[in-house]
Amino acid sequence: MVCLIIVSLTSPIHVHSNTLGLEMNEPEEEQPAFEIGVVVPKRNVKAEDSTSDSVEVLVREFKKLGLIVERVIGVADEFIKLAAPLETLGRAAVSLQIKKRTHIGVDLQFEWEEFEAFVRQPDGSLFSWSERFHCYQHLIYRIENKSQSAIILKHDDKELKWEIGECLLQKLKSESIVKDVFPLHDEIKRKKLIHSWALHWRDFTKQPIDEIYSYYGTKIAVYFAFLGMYTRWLLFPAFFGLTLQMIDFGSLQLLVLPIFFICIILWAIMFSQFWKRKNAALLARWQISYPIGADAGCKILGMEWGSLQSPIEIIRKWGTDNTKEKEVFQRNEWFGRIKRFRNDAFVILSIICLQLPFELAYAHTYEVMESDLLKFGLTTIYLFAIQYVTQIGGKISVKLIKHENNENTEKRADSLVYKVFGLYFMQSYIGIFYHALLHRSFSTLRQVLIQRLLVSEVLENLLENSLPYLKYSYKKYRIRRKKKQEKGSPAGKILFSFRVEKEYLKPSYSASIGNELEDGLFDDFLELALQFGLIMMFACAFPLTFAFAFLNNITEIRTDAVKLLTMFRRPVPRAAVTVGAWLNIFQFLVVMSICTNCALLAWLYDQEGKWKIEPGLAAILIMEHVLLLIKFGFSRFVPEEPAWVRANRMKNATQAQNMCSKQLLRTMSGGEKAFGQVKCSNPECKTVPSSEPIQEDL
Numbered sequence: 001m002v003c004l005i006i007v008s009l010t011s012p013i014h015v016h017s018n019t020l021g022l023e024m025n026e027p028e029e030e031q032p033a034f035e036i037g038v039v040v041p042k043r044n045v046k047a048e049d050s051t052s053d054s055v056e057v058l059v060r061e062f063k064k065l066g067l068i069v070e071r072v073i074g075v076a077d078e079f080i081k082l083a084a085p086l087e088t089l090g091r092a093a094v095s096l097q098i099k100k101r102t103h104i105g106v107d108l109q110f111e112w113e114e115f116e117a118f119v120r121q122p123d124g125s126l127f128s129w130s131e132r133f134h135c136y137q138h139l140i141y142r143i144e145n146k147s148q149s150a151i152i153l154k155h156d157d158k159e160l161k162w163e164i165g166e167c168l169l170q171k172l173k174s175e176s177i178v179k180d181v182f183p184l185h186d187e188i189k190r191k192k193l194i195h196s197w198a199l200h201w202r203d204f205t206k207q208p209i210d211e212i213y214s215y216y217g218t219k220i221a222v223y224f225a226f227l228g229m230y231t232r233w234l235l236f237p238a239f240f241g242l243t244l245q246m247i248d249f250g251s252l253q254l255l256v257l258p259i260f261f262i263c264i265i266l267w268a269i270m271f272s273q274f275w276k277r278k279n280a281a282l283l284a285r286w287q288i289s290y291p292i293g294a295d296a297g298c299k300i301l302g303m304e305w306g307s308l309q310s311p312i313e314i315i316r317k318w319g320t321d322n323t324k325e326k327e328v329f330q331r332n333e334w335f336g337r338i339k340r341f342r343n344d345a346f347v348i349l350s351i352i353c354l355q356l357p358f359e360l361a362y363a364h365t366y367e368v369m370e371s372d373l374l375k376f377g378l379t380t381i382y383l384f385a386i387q388y389v390t391q392i393g394g395k396i397s398v399k400l401i402k403h404e405n406n407e408n409t410e411k412r413a414d415s416l417v418y419k420v421f422g423l424y425f426m427q428s429y430i431g432i433f434y435h436a437l438l439h440r441s442f443s444t445l446r447q448v449l450i451q452r453l454l455v456s457e458v459l460e461n462l463l464e465n466s467l468p469y470l471k472y473s474y475k476k477y478r479i480r481r482k483k484k485q486e487k488g489s490p491a492g493k494i495l496f497s498f499r500v501e502k503e504y505l506k507p508s509y510s511a512s513i514g515n516e517l518e519d520g521l522f523d524d525f526l527e528l529a530l531q532f533g534l535i536m537m538f539a540c541a542f543p544l545t546f547a548f549a550f551l552n553n554i555t556e557i558r559t560d561a562v563k564l565l566t567m568f569r570r571p572v573p574r575a576a577v578t579v580g581a582w583l584n585i586f587q588f589l590v591v592m593s594i595c596t597n598c599a600l601l602a603w604l605y606d607q608e609g610k611w612k613i614e615p616g617l618a619a620i621l622i623m624e625h626v627l628l629l630i631k632f633g634f635s636r637f638v639p640e641e642p643a644w645v646r647a648n649r650m651k652n653a654t655q656a657q658n659m660c661s662k663q664l665l666r667t668m669s670g671g672e673k674a675f676g677q678v679k680c681s682n683p684e685c686k687t688v689p690s691s692e693p694i695q696e697d698l
Contacts, residue, residue, distance in 0.1 A: 032068070032083035033186040035570070036136050037504060039179035040172070042078045043156060054153040054160065054177055055080075061143045061168060074501040075494055076479050084136065089127060090115060092135035100131075101287040105652040106659060119287050123189075123214040130217045130573035133183065140181075143168040183570040184503050189215050190565055198561035204554045205232045207561075213286055216564070217573035223521050224557070225282060226275065226579055227528065231553040233271045237264055237535075238550040241543030254604070257540050258623065261597045264539050264546075265627050268590045272583065273638045279578055280641035284648060288577055336404065340415065343400040347419045350393070363434035366448070379451045380459075386427050393423040394513030413518055414581035420513060420522075421529065421585055428452075428530050432538065433596075442604070446542045452534060453548045460527055465559055468507050468567035475505040509564065509571040519571055524560060525582045528553075532586060536593035540600045590631060598624040 040055050050056040059080060063069055066088040072079040090112035093100075099107045100118045110118060121128050127135065144165055145151055151162040160175055162168060172178040193215060196208050205228045213221035240260060249256045283289075362382050369375050397419040401412050432448055480494045496502055508515065511522035531552070535545040564571070639646070 032085065033188065034081050034083060034500070035132070035184050035186055036082075036181070037184050037500065038080075038140070038169075038181050039077075039504065040080075040177055041155070041179070042076075052152060052154045054155045054172060054175075057151075057153060058143075058168060058172065062140070065139050065143070067139075072498060072500070074498045075496055076483060077501055077504065079498065079500045081500070084139065086126065087112065088139070089132060089135045092138045093127065093131065096134060096138050098131055098134075101289075104655060105648065106656045107289055107652075121214055122210040122286070125214070128213075128217065129215060130575070133573050140169055141167055180504075182504075182508065183572060184500065185565075185570045186215070187499060193561070194565050198558055198565055201558065205229075205557065207557065209282070210285075213282075216571060218283075218286070218288065219519075219521060219574045219576040220564070220571065222279065222282065222576065222579060223524065224560070225278065227524075227553065227557055227560075229275060229278060230271070230528065230532075231550065231557065233267070234546060234550040234553060237267055237539075237543075237546040239547075240264075241539075241546040245544040245547075257604070258601060260543060261540050261601065262623065262627070264536065265590065265594055265597075266630070268536060268586075268593070269631050269634050270638070272587055272590065273634060273640070275579075275583070276640040277638070277642055280645045283577055284645045289652075339404050343397075343404060344419070346400065347393075347397065347422055360430065360434060363431035366431065372447075375447070376451060376455075379448075379455055384459075390420070390423045390427055391512050394420040397423075398514055410576060410580065413576075416513075416518065417522070417525075417581040417585070421526065424526060424530060425533070429533065429537065432534075442541055445538065449534065449538060449542045449545055453531075453545060453552075457531070457548075457552050461555070461559060464523070465563055465567070468563065471507045472505055472567070479505075503569060506567065506569045509568040519574060520568070525579070527556075529582060529585050529589070533589040533592070536589055537596040538600070539593065540597045540604070587631075591628065594624055594627045594631065 040058070059069055062082050066085060068083040068085070070081040070083075072081065090110070093110045094112055098110045100110050102108050102117050103119060108117075115126060118126070120126055144167055145162045147164065150164060153160050153162050155175070155177055158175075160171065162171055169178060169181075173181075189211075193208070193211060196211065200206065207224055207228050209221055209225050209228075212224055240263065244256065244260060362378070366375055366378060369378065394416075397416055400419070401415050404412070404415060432445065432452070476496065483494055496505075509520040511518040511520060513522065531549055535549050538545070641649075
């Protein structure tokens with residue numbers, strides 16, 4: 001039996017200058033919401049000595065941090081709720097040296113006394129969900145033993161020693177007293193999102209992106225913005241493909257299909273480029289500077305570049321002979337690249353030697369089968385089996401990435417995406433290539449595409465929406481069963497009345513390959529990428545696939561929203577301001593689709609297999625090269641960010657540069673005395689080091 005400690009952070013606040021009892025520079029805040037949970041074991045007997053009881057000590061330490069404590073008794077758990085006032089979060093943000101956008105457009109370190117100078121979030125709150133979560137972690141994980149000796153803590157009959165300087169929460173987790181730490185939903189905001197997002201079917205693709213960003217953070221908001229834009233853009237190829245499917249063009253089919261193919265490729269190229277513009281506009285609207293690394297500071301060779309150093313220290317460190325530093329950096333860079341190449345080569349060889357024969361065997365078996373029902377059953381069994389194979393490959397990729405020298409967590413996640421997508425790419429398309437390129441059977445190819453779209457999409461939606469509910473129901477069943485087996489338990493149905501208890505029983509939003517580097521968005525993005533490759537690479541064989549994809553994605557927007565809001569715990573915010581490696585994968589699939597569709601058109605044109613360079617085949621070859629040229633040249637025509645975003649960014653950069661220049665000049669007011677201690681890199685420079693101390697006025 002366990003109990004739950006709930007730590008919450010503040011809801012949106014509003015400043016009222018004329019409120020009685022408040023000073024002009026103090027914000028008035030609403031009642032904080034409970035957003036974080038810490039699970040600890042529950043005991044039926046109250047501790048005799050509360051001064052040394054581990055849970056009681058943890059509660060007292062929470063109170064010392066300024067947190068508000070409230071306890072609630074549930075069916076099988078005791079819930080200790082904690083609320084963090086805004087000032088507590090503000091002090092934590094100062095300790096973390098969080099940088100926030102100011103009203104003049106410059107990102108500066110947050111100062112609690114000057115909170116009015118910083119821009120608020122779209123929902124009116126001072127801190128974003130990601131900032132609040134990191135402030136919370138800083139608060140509870142900084143509880144350390146600051147006394148002069150170790151403290152003896154008790155839990156039931158067990159005693160544990162809390163050493164000097166040791167983190168209390170980590171100590172309790174190592175002793176299995178703290179079971180879990182996870183975020184909780186804000187009920188008021190969650191219900192609003194259910195009505196304005198999950199159940200809003202009037203406008204098929206309209207979503208409250210700003211509210212999603214405020215509640216879930218940047219990464220999830222960017223995903224749903226991408227999904228919404230992708231679905232809207234699918235309307236044109238879906239209508240075009242439906243027209244081709246319904247109208248028999250007869251002898252003009254060989255002319256209409258190349259036109260359709262050209263339009264589809266241009267559509268995909270434009271979508272990729274205009275998404276970059278939309279992404280940049282969203283980040284500008286949310287006052288987020290980019291590019292942003294996933295880590296607060298990039299630790300390379302013992303140096304943390306996210307840390308702050310005075311200009312004189314930088315000059316001392318890098319103004320002298322830096323030949324050795326360059327050599328170390330270059331060696332570290334190339335060793336990292338060699339490790340990544342080694343791991344990539346291992347994954348590619350594994351795909352060729354292990355997965356490729358399996359995929360070709362499935363494709364051949366499918367080809368020789370005569371019954372459509374058997375083919376459908378074989379496809380279903382194959383899709384179930386391959387899920388586990390690719391999950392094993394993904395977990396192996398995670399272990400390989402640990403031995404790579406990536407710059408930060410975001411780079412490691414991108415490396416994982418590339419490796420795992422290679423596994424899924426082989427699994428998803430090799431059988432289709434077999435039918436399309438070897439047998440040249442367009443009727444069989446259309447059957448395979450229909451089965452893949454229907455079976456894979458329906459299967460994925462059923463699994464991702466039913467499994468979380470089944471896991472949640474099973475946990476409730478186990479608790480009820482255990483409760484009924486206890487002596488003296490009350491008769492009748494056991495109800496879970498408290499929302500906190502239900503949230504604890506829900507599964508976490510994790511990726512199928514593990515949540516170490518990726519969350520559940522990995523599977524959602526993977527599903528989109530595989531769908532995009534399927535409809536693009538075989539567009540000429542079955543144009544109707546775009547209509548299937550459009551209808552599926554309309555449903556996907558709402559079902560994913562329902563899944564996040566009702567079936568999973570609130571996800572832990574992750575640092576990502578773009579779709580990352582997935583956009584590169586989409587662009588790779590566009591290039592692949594140019595090659596595959598040109599091959600399909602060539603085989604459709606040269607049905608006799610004579611391979612004569614006649615006008616039709618020559619036109620296809622020329623069209624392939626022209627489309628590839630357009631693909632790589634279109635980015636020069638359409639800039640990746642709107643003009644207003646670029647203007648604002650340049651204005652903010654200029655203001656920040658001016659401020660830094662003035663600060664630097666004031667810092668180096670000692671002038672010759674300060675720089676005299678640094679050797680000039682120019683051989684003609686004969687500056688004599690000064691013996692006087694360096695004066696810094698930061």
